[in-house]
Each structure stands twice: as C-alpha cells, then as structure tokens.
Amino acid sequence: MFKPGKGEPQSPRTKITLKPVNADKKPAEKKSKPRKTQGKKKDSRDIKYLTGWLMSKMAKGGAKLLRSNAEKVNKLNVFPVPDGDTGDNMRMTIESGIAAIENLDTDDLAEVMRVFSHGMLLGARGNSGVILSQFFAGTAKGFEGAVEADPYTLGRALQMGVKQAYASVMTPTEGTILTVAREAVDYATSKITPSSTIRTFFADFVGEMHESLERTPEALAVLKEAGVVDSGGAGLLYIMEGFNRVLNGEEDGDDEADTAPAEKPKTPAVNSSFGPDSKMEYGYCTELLIQLMRDKTDIDAFDVEPLKEFLSGIGNSIVAFKTDSIVKIHVHTFEPEKVLAHCREFGEFLAVKIENMSVQHTETEGVEPAPEIPVEKKKYGVVAVTNGPGIRDMFIEMGADQTIEGGQTNNPSTNDFLEAFGKIHAECIFVFPNNGNIFMAAQQAAKFYTDAKVVVIPSKDVGTGYVALTAADLSGDDPDAIAEEMKAAMQNVTSGYISPAVRDAEMDGVRISKGDTIGIMGKKIVLSDPDMRCAAYRLAVKLLEEPDKFMLTVFRGAGTTEEDQEDLRRCLEENCPSAEVYFVDGGQEIYPYIFTAE
Amino acid sequence: MSEYLIYSDSACDIKPEILKEWGVDFLPLTFRFSDSDTEYRDGEIDPREFYAKMRAGAVAKTAAVNVERFTEEFDKILASGKDLLYIGFSSGLSTTYNSGRLAAEQLREKYPDRKIFTVDSLSASAGFGLLLYLTVKKKNEGATIEEAAAYAEDLKFRLCHWFTVDDLVYLKRGGRISPTLAFVGNALGIKPVLHMDDEGHLINMFKVRGRRSSVTALADKYGELALDKKGGTVFICHGDCDGDVETLKKVLAEKYGAEVMLVTYTGTVIGAHSGPGTLALFFEGEHR
Numbered sequence: 081m082f083k084p085g086k087g088e089p090q091s092p093r094t095k096i097t098l099k100p101v102n103a104d105k106k107p108a109e110k111k112s113k114p115r116k117t118q119g120k121k122k123d124s125r126d127i128k129y130l131t132g133w134l135m136s137k138m139a140k141g142g143a144k145l146l147r148s149n150a151e152k153v154n155k156l157n158v159f160p161v162p163d164g165d166t167g168d169n170m171r172m173t174i175e176s177g178i179a180a181i182e183n184l185d186t187d188d189l190a191e192v193m194r195v196f197s198h199g200m201l202l203g204a205r206g207n208s209g210v211i212l213s214q215f216f217a218g219t220a221k222g223f224e225g226a227v228e229a230d231p232y233t234l235g236r237a238l239q240m241g242v243k244q245a246y247a248s249v250m251t252p253t254e255g256t257i258l259t260v261a262r263e264a265v266d267y268a269t270s271k272i273t274p275s276s277t278i279r280t281f282f283a284d285f286v287g288e289m290h291e292s293l294e295r296t297p298e299a300l301a302v303l304k305e306a307g308v309v310d311s312g313g314a315g316l317l318y319i320m321e322g323f324n325r326v327l328n329g330e331e332d333g334d335d336e337a338d339t340a341p342a343e344k345p346k347t348p349a350v351n352s353s354f355g356p357d358s359k360m361e362y363g364y365c366t367e368l369l370i371q372l373m374r375d376k377t378d379i380d381a382f383d384v385e386p387l388k389e390f391l392s393g394i395g396n397s398i399v400a401f402k403t404d405s406i407v408k409i410h411v412h413t414f415e416p417e418k419v420l421a422h423c424r425e426f427g428e429f430l431a432v433k434i435e436n437m438s439v440q441h442t443e444t445e446g447v448e449p450a451p452e453i454p455v456e457k458k459k460y461g462v463v464a465v466t467n468g469p470g471i472r473d474m475f476i477e478m479g480a481d482q483t484i485e486g487g488q489t490n491n492p493s494t495n496d497f498l499e500a501f502g503k504i505h506a507e508c509i510f511v512f513p514n515n516g517n518i519f520m521a522a523q524q525a526a527k528f529y530t531d532a533k534v535v536v537i538p539s540k541d542v543g544t545g546y547v548a549l550t551a552a553d554l555s556g557d558d559p560d561a562i563a564e565e566m567k568a569a570m571q572n573v574t575s576g577y578i579s580p581a582v583r584d585a586e587m588d589g590v591r592i593s594k595g596d597t598i599g600i601m602g603k604k605i606v607l608s609d610p611d612m613r614c615a616a617y618r619l620a621v622k623l624l625e626e627p628d629k630f631m632l633t634v635f636r637g638a639g640t641t642e643e644d645q646e647d648l649r650r651c652l653e654e655n656c657p658s659a660e661v662y663f664v665d666g667g668q669e670i671y672p673y674i675f676t677a678e
Numbered sequence: 679m680s681e682y683l684i685y686s687d688s689a690c691d692i693k694p695e696i697l698k699e700w701g702v703d704f705l706p707l708t709f710r711f712s713d714s715d716t717e718y719r720d721g722e723i724d725p726r727e728f729y730a731k732m733r734a735g736a737v738a739k740t741a742a743v744n745v746e747r748f749t750e751e752f753d754k755i756l757a758s759g760k761d762l763l764y765i766g767f768s769s770g771l772s773t774t775y776n777s778g779r780l781a782a783e784q785l786r787e788k789y790p791d792r793k794i795f796t797v798d799s800l801s802a803s804a805g806f807g808l809l810l811y812l813t814v815k816k817k818n819e820g821a822t823i824e825e826a827a828a829y830a831e832d833l834k835f836r837l838c839h840w841f842t843v844d845d846l847v848y849l850k851r852g853g854r855i856s857p858t859l860a861f862v863g864n865a866l867g868i869k870p871v872l873h874m875d876d877e878g879h880l881i882n883m884f885k886v887r888g889r890r891s892s893v894t895a896l897a898d899k900y901g902e903l904a905l906d907k908k909g910g911t912v913f914i915c916h917g918d919c920d921g922d923v924e925t926l927k928k929v930l931a932e933k934y935g936a937e938v939m940l941v942t943y944t945g946t947v948i949g950a951h952s953g954p955g956t957l958a959l960f961f962e963g964e965h966r
Binding site for chain 1: 777866867868884888889890891953
C-alpha cells in the first residue's frame with residue numbers, strides 16, 4: 081500500500097490499495113471532493129530542472145519500489161489463476177534499463193534517458209514490459225538534445241512517451257497502462273505554470289495516476305468483473321511513485337548516500353578479475369566529450385557522419401552527436417588511442433572516459449556478436465518459445481533451431497529473442513512466441529534484428545504454434561506465403577487449458593471457489609470443477625463439441641501424473657470414440673493440461 | 679485370332695476368387711516375418727491377423743517373383759496354345775515386373791508363333807487391380823490382345839492412386855519413400871497424403887492435420903481429378919480401418935454421387951510396406 085508522501089496533503093486517492101477492489105472491501109463509493117492542489121510547495125530545495133543525475137536516481141528508486149511490490153502486481157490477474165506475471169515482467173524490464181545506466185557517468189539527461197530506455201527496450205518482457213519500454217523510449221526521444229528539462233520539457237517528453245506507447249500496440253485498449261499513463265501525463269501537463277517545479281509536476285502526475293488507476297475497472301469490463309485494477313497501470317504507478325519518493329527525498333535511488341553529482345565516483349572500482357594473463361576480450365568502452373576548436377575545424381559545418389564512419393572502422397556500439405560546438409562520442413574499440421588521436425584533429429577533450437570492458441563487462445552491455453557462424457546461410461530458421469521439456473523436444477523435432485524457455489509466468493525478453501536470432505544463420509526466421517503476452521517482445525526483437533528477415537507468427541499457445549509449424553511447408557520460396565499458410569492453419573484451432581483457481585470469483589457466469597480447477601476456452605472461463613480430472617475431461621469434451629473439431633492434442637503439465645492422463649484417455653475413448661486424441665508429456669508449469677482442438 | 683490370357687501378380691490386391699472370375703491368372707509375391715524363415719505367399723495369412731501382428735510390432739520382409747517362376751508358368755500357358763498379356767506390379771516399387779518381362783523375352787524364341795505382351799502397370803494395390811479390371815472388361819468387349827495391351831498402356835497413366843497412411847515409418851523402413859519425405863510423418867497428428875506418379879513411385883504430396891482431414895482430402899482429390907465422378911469405377915483398399923472406409927464412402931456418395939464398386943484389404947505384401955491404417959482410393963482420372 082502506498083503511503084502519502086512526506087509533506088503531501090492527505091487526499092482520498094492515497095487510500096487506494098493495489099488489491100482487488102472487491103477482495104476485502106466494498107467497492108469504494110465515489111468521492112467527489114475536488115482535487116486538492118499540489119501547487120504550493122514549502123520545501124525550499126525545490127527542483128526546477130530534471131537532470132541526468134536526478135533521472136538516474138529516480139529510475140533506481142522507481143525500480144526499487146516496483147521490485148518490492150512486483151508480487152502484488154502479479155496478483156492483479158484478471159483470471160483467478162496463479163499465472164499473473166505483469167509485476168515480474170515490468171520489474172525485469174526496468175532493471176534491464178537500470179543495469180544499462182549503472183556505469184554511466186554523465187549528467188546529460190538526454191543521454192541518461194537514451195541509455196536507460198535502450199536497456200529497457202532490450203530487456204522488455206511481456207506486453208506490459210514492452211509498452212513500458214516504449215513509453216520510456218518515446219520520452220527519451222522527447223528529451224533529445226536536452227541536457228536537463230524544466231517541467232514544460234518534461235511534460236512534452238512524457239507526451240511523446242504516451243504517443244509511442246500507444247503506437248506500440250496494434251489495437252490499444254483503454255483501461256490499461258496506456259490510459260493510466262495518458263491521463264496522468266495530460267493532467268500533470270495541464271497543471272504546469274511558470275512556478276511549477278519538477279516536484280509539483282510529479283506530485284500532480286503521480287496523484288492523477290492513482291486516480292486513473294482506480295478508474296480502470298470502469299473503462300475495462302474484464303477488470304471490473306474480476307474485481308481488480310489494471311496490473312500494468314499498477315506497475316507504472318509503483319515506478320512513478322518510486323520516482324516521486326526520490327524527488328521528495330524519502331528514498332535515495334542509490335545505495336550510496338549522495339545526490340550531488342560532484343561526489344559521484346568518477347571511475348568504477350577496479351576489479352581484480354583482469355590480471356597479467358587475462359585475455360583482452362571486449363575492448364574499451366570509450367566516451368569522449370569534445371570541444372570543437374575554431375582553429376582546427378569549421379565548427380558550423382562540422383559533420384559527425386565521417387567521424388561515425390571512422391569509428392565504425394575500429395569499433396562498434398557507436399554513438400556520436402554534436403550539440404553546438406560540442407561533440408559527444410561513444411564507441412567500443414580495441415584501439416582507443418586511435419580515437420583520441422583522430423578526435424584531436426578537430427578539437428580538444430572536455431572529458432575522456434576509457435574503460436576496459438573485460439573488467440567491468442556485464443551482460444547488459446548489449447548484444448554481443450553471434451558466436452561461430454556457419455558458412456552457408458539456410459533459407460529458413462525457426463525460434464519457438466517453449467515451456468517444459470516435452471514441449472521443447474516436440475518443437476525441436478519439428479525443426480525449431482532455437483527454443484527459448486518461457487511461458488505465462490516467465491516471459492522472455494526482447495534480448496532473449498535477439499540472442500536466439502543471432503545463433504541462427506538463416507535468411508528468414510519464423511518466430512513462435514506461443515503466448516499472447518510474449519508476442520510483443522518477439523515483435524520488438526524482429527524490428528531490431530537486421531541480419532535476417534524475421535516473421536513473428538502470432539501463436540497464442542504452444543498447441544497453436546505447433547499446429548502452425550507442422551502445417552506449413554518450409555520448402556517454399558516465399559516466406560510471406562509460408563507465414564500466411566501458418567496463420568491459416570491456426571484459424572482452425574481452438575485452444576483451452578485448465579488451471580487451479582486462487583480465489584473465489586464469479587466470471588463469465590461461472591461460479592468459482594478457491595481451490596477449484598477452472599477450464600478456460602479461448603479467453604473465456606467455461607467451467608469450474610472441484611475435481612481436476614473432471615475439469616480436464618469436461619473441457620476436452622467441450623472443445624471437441626465445437627464445430628468441425630475432430631482432433632485433440634493434450635499437453636500434460638508437470639503437476640499431473642500418468643494416472644491422471646490414463647484416466648482422461650479412458651474417459652475420452654469411452655465417450656468420444658470418434659475423436660482423434662494425441663497426448664504429449666509437455667511438462668509445462670502451472671497448467672495441468674493445455675488442449676488444442678482441430 | 680488366338681485366345682489370350684491376361685496374367686498378373688498378387689500386388690493387385692484383388693482376391694484370388696475374384697481374379698478367377700475375371701479370368702486372370704497370377705503369381706503371388708512372398709513375405710516372411712523378420713524373426714522367422716518361414717515364407718508365406720501373399721494372401722496366405724488373413725489380413726486381419728497380419729495387421730494385428732504388425733500393430734504388435736512384427737516386421738514383414740517381402741520378396742518379388744523371380745524369373746524362374748514366371749518362366750515356368752508362362753511356358754505352360756504358351757504351350758497350351760494361348761497368347762499372353764502380362765500386366766505387372768509397378769517397376770518403380772518391385773522387380774516383379776522385370777522378372778515377368780525377362781521370362782517373356784526368353785520364351786519368345788521358344789514360341790515364335792505366340793503373341794506375348796507385357797505391360798508395366800506403374801500401379802500398385804487395387805489401382806493395379808482397377809487397371810486389370812478395366813482391361814478385362816475391354817477384353818470381354820472383344821478387344822484383341824494388341825488392343826487390350828494398348829488400352830492398358832494408355833489407361834495406366836490415368837489411374838489415380840491417392841492414399842494416406844497412419845504412420846510413414848513402414849514406407850520408410852521398406853525404402854519405398856525417401857527419408858526426407860518421410861520426415862513430416864513424425865509430427866504428432868500430421869497425416870501425409872500420397873499418390874503414385876507416372877513413374878510408378880510413391881510421392882508424398884502434402885500433409886494435413888488429423889486423420890479425419892486426410893480421409894476427406896482423398897475425397898477432395900476425387901472431386902478434382904475423377905473423369906466420371908458419378909459413374910466411374912472406384913476401388914478402395916484399406917489396412918484394417920473399416921471406420922475410415924465408411925467415412926470415405928459416405929463423403930464420396932454425398933458429395934459426388936459416387937459409388938464404390940470394390941472395397942478390399944491392402945494385401946499382405948503391399949501392407950507390409952504401407953502398414954496398418956492405410957487408406958487408398960483408386961479411380962480413373964484425367965491424369966494421375
């Protein structure tokens with residue numbers, strides 16, 4: 081539960097708990113008290129500008145608060161089943177951003193946000209994680225060229241963040257994280273006055289976000305029925321509340337106690353892992369701040385493109401941009417001395433940072449070049465997200481080159497996909513996310529990846545993905561035609577699964593008691609049964625009763641026994657003798673059975 | 679004009695008593711189970727028993743008819759003053775036809791006055807049977823041996839064999855299909871739909887999901903290719919799967935008004951390669 085901020089006026093919205101609204105209290109009667117203004121601040125340390133240092137600290141504070149509340153966010157699940165993962169997805173996404181700025185030694189807001197959001201884009205997991213990363217990426221774009229930001233610039237940047245977040249979703253749904261972000265940004269932006277500070281902005285911003293989150297069940301019927309607020313919105317609120325706490329000095333984003341940039345350690349502690357016999361594996365992360373000199377070059381006409389070209393000849397991960405008479409570059413290279421010599425031809429250094437990446441190398445530096453590459457490029461590659469050893473083997477048998485272990489509560493990140501792509505040497509890669517909540521991360525990775533055409537097949541579960549993969553003929557020349565064939569095969573599939581219920585509920589007209597096993601077909605709960613075996617059988621029959629369904633593939637989960645399966649097989653043989661039923665020892669987590677009816 | 683005899687081999691999957699009715703003589707191919715040296719003539723074991731053994735894991739090895747056997751039989755026929763038209767099992771799948779052809783070549787010298795024709799059916803199972811049936815019909819209509827041989831040569835490229843198997847492992851094991859083509863069969867629920875091409879080879883044409891779809895896919899092929907959908911002669915062969923035969927018959931009747939003239943088991947020699955659960959549809963089409 082959120083506590084009101086220090087020095088903040090008590091307001092009704094702070095009573096919002098991030099629990100199912102119906103779980104332990106009656107739905108709150110709507111309070112129509114006018115919103116209390118947050119405008120007057122008594123604190124003399126008011127912050128007029130958001131700087132890179134402050135942003136890093138806030139980011140860390142946001143991540144920290146989300147981290148300690150991720151489980152609560154997970155539980156805000158529309159279905160009363162234990163597969164909520166929004167909190168974990170968002171946490172891992174923001175932590176990937178934090179790791180990226182960990183060793184960043186700059187007060188440049190645009191740069192901090194660029195690196196932070198890029199880290200998030202790569203680490204994005206789950207749809208909420210992808211949307212979150214896009215929100216920050218858009219915001220970062222809004223800060224481009226800004227060393228620091230006043231409330232107006234901040235508001236405009238956040239508006240861009242909202243825009244990009246909406247654009248990242250094919251069919252934006254209101255009553256979700258999108259709405260929560262948009263309403264909060266709009267409100268806070270509308271409240272900006274010349275006397276506004278970063279703090280007043282965030283007070284308005286977070287305040288409205290609370291309210292907006294509380295309104296999500298009104299906007300989205302499934303939330304209302306489930307008695308929860310939107311989980312993605314809740315995750316965003318924790319992050320922004322974390323920002324706010326740092327701003328208000330209630331929380332220090334860093335574990336080191338200081339906020340003053342001057343006291344920030346200038347160099348990372350030297351790690352003894354690099355010794356006299358170590359291999360120089362990663363080169364130097366080289367960052368220069370260059371003052372262009374009038375006696376060396378024509379400052380106005382100076383173009384960074386030739387410089388980028390030079391850098392790409394001796395390194396990678398290149399960033400170079402010019403702001404007025406200052407050029408900033410970032411490059412990973414084995415020959416930093418050449419960079420220094422070259423750059424002195426047109427300027428002098430304001431700052432130089434050269435770090436041996438073999439010492440401070442972390443996995444979040446970015447995508448490393450793919451290991452040994454086979455000579456011949458094959459036409460098609462396949463990447464599938466699988467859950468459980470049986471399902472993984474099945475996909476490998478059908479020709480998947482790379483599998484990524486993941487599933488409902490374990491969404492792989494964009495970077496996981498990029499790494500898998502990098503291990504395949506093919507002209508075109510088909511990706512089977514096999515989960516609706518993994519699709520966007522795969523799609524984002526597809527956009528980033530340049531070494532092959534990547535086609536994401538929107539398979540919502542392992543069964544559907546398997547049908548698509550087996551139905552397609554991978555000998556054809558036209559990848560788009562193959563993708564269409566795969567999608568057409570999926571049209572004919574109806575999927576379902578059973579799951580234990582973690583709370584009492586009444587949904588889709590089905591009464592559910594905690595501990596029951598519920599059966600979900602498509603996106604609807606169709607039954608609830610105190611007996612797991614009965615639930616499995618009943619759902620299987622329901623699926624086979626759908627029009628034109630003759631065949632059922634049953635994926636048995638890790639938690640079920642062979643006896644359970646035999647029982648189901650016997651019941652189906654006796655009662656649906658004409659059905660073709662295949663059993664797979666899938667080994668998936670959470671769901672005792674996943675069914676695919678064709 | 680001398681009387682002539684149409685000769686065949688057991689790969690046509692037509693029961694001996696029916697062949698007798700048609701006036702067709704034949705030699706059986708042979709098989710044995712891999713765990714024993716006992717050799718059986720094709721058809722010697724009841725198909726139900728045979729498929730039950732296969733389902734239980736028995737592996738059957740088949741053998742072609744050799745030149746000697748053909749020479750022996752053909753000699754008797756020619757000696758009796760009859761001409762001979764041998765229509766044999768696809769050379770794309772067995773050396774049986776070649777044995778018959780060699781036997782015929784050898785006997786030409788011995789019987790210079792006899793007419794001897796051999797036709798490589800490039801067909802198998804009841805597709806081969808259907809070729810025999812229609813050629814016999816032609817003969818009964820008064821065709822000479824030359825006319826009957828020419829008719830069979832022409833007709834064979836229009837005899838459609840469309841079939842599905844429950845498991846490609848049998849065709850793969852017997853080397854009757856290339857391993858890469860067999861690959862799709864390993865997938866759960868994937869059923870291949872195959873046909874026989876103009877060279878008498880088995881070709882994996884496409885795959886569908888589920889047995890039911892593969893059965894209806896055969897009917898779809900009938901609709902696409904059959905020359906006379908309502909009145910044509912249709913044969914069905916099966917590896918002990920009566921239920922699917924009924925489904926297929928029903929779809930053919932409902933969709934095309936087609937009547938199936940003959941339903942028979944896939945014999946033990948063909949069945950040794952196609953396995954239990956094979957369902958095959960044979961009919962005359964515009965092309966294969």
